[in-house]
Amino acid sequence: MRRHYGKASLKKIFFLFLILFVFLLAGCWDRREVNDLALIRGAGIDKKQNGKLELTVLLYIPKGSTGSEQGMEGSGGGGAMQTLIRSAQGNTIAEAMSILQEKLPRQIFWSHCEVFIFNEAIAKEGIAEHVDFFIRMPELRERSQLFISKERARKILSLLPPLERDLAEVVRELGEEKIGMTVTTKDFAEMLVSEAGDTAIPWIKILPPIEGQEEKRTIAYITGTAIFKRDKMVGKIDDSLTRGLLWLRDEVKYSTISVTPKGTKGYVSMKLLRANSKIIPKIRNGKWEVVLKAEADDDIMQNTTDLDVTNPKVVKALEHQLNSQLANRVNETLKEVQKDMKADVFGFADAFHREYPEIWKKEKHRWNEIFPKVKVTIASKINIQRQGMQSGHPLISSEKGKAE
Amino acid sequence: MLERGKISALQMAFMMNPTILATGLLLVPAITAKTAKQDLWLSPIWASFIGFMIVFVAYRLHRLYPKETMFEYSEQILGKIPGKIVGVILVFYYFHVTGIIVREYGEFVSGTFLHQTPMVVIFSTMIIVSSMAVYGGLEVIGRCSEMIVPVLLVLYLVIFVMLLKDLDTKNFFPMLENGLGSSLKGSVVLQSWFSEFILVSFFFPYLRDQDKGMKWGMISVFSVMFYMVLTNVMSLLLFGKLTASLTYPVMVAARYISIADFLAHLESIVMALWVAGTFIKITVFYYVLVLGTAQWLKLTDFRTIVLPIGFLLILFGIWSAPNLQVLSHFLSTTAAFYLLSIQVGFPVILLIIALIKKKRQQMKGSITG
Numbered sequence: 001m002r003r004h005y006g007k008a009s010l011k012k013i014f015f016l017f018l019i020l021f022v023f024l025l026a027g028c029w030d031r032r033e034v035n036d037l038a039l040i041r042g043a044g045i046d047k048k049q050n051g052k053l054e055l056t057v058l059l060y061i062p063k064g065s066t067g068s069e070q071g072m073e074g075s076g077g078g079g080a081m082q083t084l085i086r087s088a089q090g091n092t093i094a095e096a097m098s099i100l101q102e103k104l105p106r107q108i109f110w111s112h113c114e115v116f117i118f119n120e121a122i123a124k125e126g127i128a129e130h131v132d133f134f135i136r137m138p139e140l141r142e143r144s145q146l147f148i149s150k151e152r153a154r155k156i157l158s159l160l161p162p163l164e165r166d167l168a169e170v171v172r173e174l175g176e177e178k179i180g181m182t183v184t185t186k187d188f189a190e191m192l193v194s195e196a197g198d199t200a201i202p203w204i205k206i207l208p209p210i211e212g213q214e215e216k217r218t219i220a221y222i223t224g225t226a227i228f229k230r231d232k233m234v235g236k237i238d239d240s241l242t243r244g245l246l247w248l249r250d251e252v253k254y255s256t257i258s259v260t261p262k263g264t265k266g267y268v269s270m271k272l273l274r275a276n277s278k279i280i281p282k283i284r285n286g287k288w289e290v291v292l293k294a295e296a297d298d299d300i301m302q303n304t305t306d307l308d309v310t311n312p313k314v315v316k317a318l319e320h321q322l323n324s325q326l327a328n329r330v331n332e333t334l335k336e337v338q339k340d341m342k343a344d345v346f347g348f349a350d351a352f353h354r355e356y357p358e359i360w361k362k363e364k365h366r367w368n369e370i371f372p373k374v375k376v377t378i379a380s381k382i383n384i385q386r387q388g389m390q391s392g393h394p395l396i397s398s399e400k401g402k403a404e
Numbered sequence: 405m406l407e408r409g410k411i412s413a414l415q416m417a418f419m420m421n422p423t424i425l426a427t428g429l430l431l432v433p434a435i436t437a438k439t440a441k442q443d444l445w446l447s448p449i450w451a452s453f454i455g456f457m458i459v460f461v462a463y464r465l466h467r468l469y470p471k472e473t474m475f476e477y478s479e480q481i482l483g484k485i486p487g488k489i490v491g492v493i494l495v496f497y498y499f500h501v502t503g504i505i506v507r508e509y510g511e512f513v514s515g516t517f518l519h520q521t522p523m524v525v526i527f528s529t530m531i532i533v534s535s536m537a538v539y540g541g542l543e544v545i546g547r548c549s550e551m552i553v554p555v556l557l558v559l560y561l562v563i564f565v566m567l568l569k570d571l572d573t574k575n576f577f578p579m580l581e582n583g584l585g586s587s588l589k590g591s592v593v594l595q596s597w598f599s600e601f602i603l604v605s606f607f608f609p610y611l612r613d614q615d616k617g618m619k620w621g622m623i624s625v626f627s628v629m630f631y632m633v634l635t636n637v638m639s640l641l642l643f644g645k646l647t648a649s650l651t652y653p654v655m656v657a658a659r660y661i662s663i664a665d666f667l668a669h670l671e672s673i674v675m676a677l678w679v680a681g682t683f684i685k686i687t688v689f690y691y692v693l694v695l696g697t698a699q700w701l702k703l704t705d706f707r708t709i710v711l712p713i714g715f716l717l718i719l720f721g722i723w724s725a726p727n728l729q730v731l732s733h734f735l736s737t738t739a740a741f742y743l744l745s746i747q748v749g750f751p752v753i754l755l756i757i758a759l760i761k762k763k764r765q766q767m768k769g770s771i772t773g
Contacts, residue, residue, distance in 0.1 A: 030517065030521050111669070141669070143668075193645040194645060
């Protein structure tokens with residue numbers, strides 16, 4: 001009986017110890033409280049005169065502490081300030097980050113960093129070394145998007161967007177719309193290790209604020225694309241050339257095209273429903289060629305001409321015109337990017353590698369010579385599917401059309 | 405017999421899945437991509453042949469000595485002294501390998517989430533939990549896996565499905581650019597993972613339905629192969645050539661998931677999968693080590709040495725490598741031959757000798773009879 005009692009109490013002591021261990025566990029080394037974290041929403045990298053780089057971070061201020069944080073750096077705009085920016089200099093991002101930590105009472109937390117903005121000057125020197133940090137750092141996510149701008153990244157990050165929570169959110173959402181290119185850290189690294197190794201990153205610009213509004217009360221938006229030879233920026237293309245680039249990369253999602261049909265003065269605007277494109281490489285008698293096969297479905301959105309767009313013949317003509325317009329667009333892009341910048345951001349090298357692995361192995365080292373000479377032919381097939389809700393008689397009478 | 409518990413063949417199959425996959429899933433794509441390039445998804449298929457073979461070998465040995473594990477029948481096959489020597493090699497081998505697994509677990513946890521936490525703490529917490537399971541015996545381990553593993557396998561598929569929209573099938577091509585050679589070379593490292601299937605030989609004697617052992621063993625090899633192919637396909641289609649330069653491709657893949665802006669940051673699922681899977685893996689190895697040591701020392705109960713061995717495993721975890729670079733270098737180079745020679749070489753030699761012995765006995769029998 002006594003023995004039994006002893007065993008039971010031993011067991012109790014054992015469990016007591018187990019419970020005590022639980023208290024030890026609460027003091028984990030990696031414990032981080034939310035109120036000790038500085039949540040970084042976006043980061044910008046600028047070049048300083050002294051050769052160092054400047055890391056600027058956009059921090060999210062949790063609601064509630066807003067009032068007390070007023071008057072901080074970057075809080076130019078009145079109203080509920082939800083963000084603040086801080087900068088630090090260093091030779092590498094990692095170094096700048098630890099210097100930045102000196103200026104922050106809370107621990108830097110990268111997990112929610114959605115965008116990285118590089119200044120043009122940095123981009124021209126090469127950004128692979130910085131992207132290395134983005135991938136190596138365990139906290140950072142590979143879905144963060146990259147952007148290039150002419151303005152200082154710090155200036156862009158300090159904008160106070162009227163509609164969204166902060167600038168990082170604005171730029172990220174704009175990127176998700178996929179009107180221009182969208183490049184995540186992963187995409188960039190993937191392009192960098194691809195056969196050609198040339199890359200492209202969307203270009204952002206500050207939208208001029210509405211008159212009378214405060215200067216900072218605006219956003220940055222994506223317009224055009226920065227083209228990189230490997231990781232060094234060599235040039236920039238505008239919005240319309242970016243469309244051509246997207247067609248070549250099979251990344252077209254949204255687009256509206258207007259054409260002026262022959263013999264009229266107005267426009268017919270069409271909305272793209274879906275698009276598919278494919279590049280088919282061919283090597284014929286030592287000549288390297290690429291065929292761009294594109295297919296798209298469009299809906300008519302607006303008609304300012306006197307044409308009857310319900311007429312299949314008219315539709316046929318419109319389709320024909322769309323095709324040639326697409327070819328022009330792509331050719332312009334090719335002229336600029338392929339012939340002038342000589343950067344293979346279209347994935348031609350990979351396409352050849354896939355199709356002709358044997359030849360590729362032999363000719364790989366000559367790709368820089370071959371690439372500008374690759375002949376591209378465009379075979380597109382655009383279908384106009386419907387005329388929209390307005391059918392039958394065009395609202396614009398032919399007389400009016402003639403009178404103009 | 406030391407182990408009185410019985411498990412079903414299905415439980416054994418469940419147990420073997422994370423035992424191979426847990427460490428494999430995270431490291432395999434990057435390791436195979438280095439040599440196999442875009443053919444990396446073929447490598448697990450080649451490597452699985454070793455798995456099928458080793459289950460077959462284990463089963464044949466089991467048929468010859470139905471009530472014994474490798475530690476016991478190696479003495480019968482080779483004789484007392486050589487058998488004991490083989491036993492000690494196996495014991496040290498399992499010490500080393502389990503130490504490496506513990507280390508891999510620690511490296512991943514501290515490399516991705518708990519950067520500041522000392523490795524010893526990460527090791528010990530896992531070893532404590534595992535030692536409880538080992539203490540409970542085979543039945544406990546079997547039931548644990550029956551509960552955990554189906555969830556793991558399904559969750560893993562969910563990750564794959566959620567990534568579908570980011571996958572690019574172009575990355576498959578050019579298929580077989582360098583012939584079969586590169587994918588075969590890539591499979592060498594994987595073979596060492598598949599050779600771990602020799603562990604089934606320690607479970608065969610304790611199966612409730614012995615005749616189904618072979619069948620479920622083979623099924624689990626197949627399912628492991630399926631998951632490895634799936635993993636490699638996933639990393640290849642998502643990262644293309646980048647796969648080779650990532651440390652934990654699957655981890656990054658899970659992080660890359662973003663559906664409708666709110667279903668994102670899913671790496672915690674991978675973490676849960678990994679910790680639960682590694683728990684089974686470490687427990688299985690730990691159990692075999694404890695059982696083997698007890699059998700080798702002819703103890704009457706294996707429970708007494710569970711904790712001491714657990715303590716040693718923590719030390720082996722620390723000793724196995726100075727840093728992650730050395731660890732993954734070892735895993736992608738020498739380890740393949742080391743693991744293969746013991747996990748494939750030994751059993752095959754044992755089987756051959758056993759079969760010759762049996763033949764001789766039969767001949768003797770027929771002569772005297």
